[in-house]
Amino acid sequence: MNVVFTCLDADTLGGIQQVTHTLAQGLAGRGHEVHVIGLHRSAAPFHYVDEPRYRRHLISRSPVRPQGRPARRRLKELLGPMRPGYAVLTSPSVVTRLTGLLPDALRPIGHYHGSYEHARGCWHLDSIRKHYPGLDQAVFLSDDDARLFAEHALLPNAWALPNPLAAWPDRTSPLTTPRVLGVGRLEGVKRFDRLISAFARSGAPRPWQLHLIGDGGELDRLRAHAAREGIVDRVVFRGRVPAALMPEEYLDASILAVTSEHEGLPVVLLEAAAHGVPAVAFDVSGGVRSAGPVLVPPGDVDAFGAELARLTGSARERRRVGAAARAGAAAFRLDPVLDRWESLFQHIER
Structure with a gap:
């Protein structure tokens, strides 16, 4: 299947980006067609995967700001020909920016990387209440968070999926270094x-x-x-x-x-x-x-x-x-x- 991850910026040093690249590499390794899209240039790019098996795309080389017409046009040109699959939108900002731009062939999934406690303290909760019920699925990081969003944001489509580890170490710390x-x-x-x-x-x-x-x-x-x-x-x-x-x-x-x-x-x-x-x-x-x-x-x-x-x-x-x-x-x-x-x-x- 085709899986398209979209980030506000895809290469900043941060949890959203690390998880996105880990999932993209893992799914591509299972034979899926995978794309990672950054809507904007990262101010300080960080390297996550040495030999990516997925395709990477940068829409705008400008710093983060509202999508202009050229960027929206480039997004449509990129997404339009893609074969059916899923668009994983990694933040409320991405969900609002891609409203009306996704082709019918890409089914939208809102992947929220914050907690309910954080969302209710900022604009995220109102945005999730407004935009996420219309997505095919709203994915949160824990059962507790999925339950709270389902109850307080009235989400009928809440789902829980944890962040993954990119690798499992063979060695453990001796716990002796002070x-x-x-x-x-x-x-x-x-x-x-x-x-x-x-x-x-x-x-x-x-x-x-x-x-x-x-x-x-x-x-x-x-x-x-x-x-x-x-x-x-x-x-x-x-x-x-x-x-x-x-x-x-x-x-x-x-x-x-x-x-x-x-x-x-x-x-x-x-x-x-x-x-x-x-x-x-x-x-x-x-x-x-x-x-x-x-x-x-x-x-x-x-x-x-x-x-x-x-x-x-x-x-x-x-x-x-x-x-x-x-x-x-x-x-x-x-x-x-x-x-x-x-x-x-x-x-x-x-």
């Missing part, structure tokens, strides 16, 4: 300031360090925050790490920490769990809960620090939590998730 790991863009929504504060309050003894992987506009502010917390020499800002090198980062970590303001289902949680690394996370979504981290009430920095203290203080506890996380992560392996996508396509056809 390192807490944080991964993500250095931007406000990730709230690495809270993680720095929690690490400081954990009282983790030397030589424990906090390593932050990612780049972004908050770097200087976060360095200053680490200095105010008195741990500037124990917070290591690593910058961007290529996707191919991330397995080594998990193998060198003993704890993963996720302090985001909101999340859907962070792939970093799944990847760490697959490597047997225990995680601590704010309880901000059904997706986060489904990944099996140690949960902390949202925004409670002291409680987060206490959990870091418990795990940094006990190798036995790290091993116990990490083993349970790896066992749970098996449900997110690529093949079972692809099976569920193919079952969804069959459900729509029926």
Whole structure:
């Protein structure tokens, strides 16, 4: 069958893009015709797949802005001749931009990568209420999220599909390196300031360090925050790490920490769990809960620090939590998730 993934931009460093390329490569590997469309140029392109088996398309080389007539014309020219299949629209912005442009042969699926908790706090929920009931299917990241959207957005077509792991590691972390790991863009929504504060309050003894992987506009502010917390020499800002090198980062970590303001289902949680690394996370979504981290009430920095203290203080506890996380992560392996996508396509056809 033909599957067309469309992103606002397809090559930014982010969860939507990572999941899209993983699914595209997996489905193409099963013999499907797959396309990935970026509506706009990425400001800082990130490389996800070395040898893509799917076709990639860029509609506009301008930064993100409303679709103009030339872009709409190019979209129609690209989509019009495509053989029947499915158009997976990866955000509310994409759904609104492609309204009226999809040929009848492509059946639309809205793939929302956020949580219900996040959607209701911004314009997303109103957009989903308005546009998603008319799609063939509305896909969310967890059973909890699908249920909440079905109830509060009155969606008759809600479906739950988790994010996949691109690969399953043969090795797991020994959990002996005194390192807490944080991964993500250095931007406000990730709230690495809270993680720095929690690490400081954990009282983790030397030589424990906090390593932050990612780049972004908050770097200087976060360095200053680490200095105010008195741990500037124990917070290591690593910058961007290529996707191919991330397995080594998990193998060198003993704890993963996720302090985001909101999340859907962070792939970093799944990847760490697959490597047997225990995680601590704010309880901000059904997706986060489904990944099996140690949960902390949202925004409670002291409680987060206490959990870091418990795990940094006990190798036995790290091993116990990490083993349970790896066992749970098996449900997110690529093949079972692809099976569920193919079952969804069959459900729509029926």
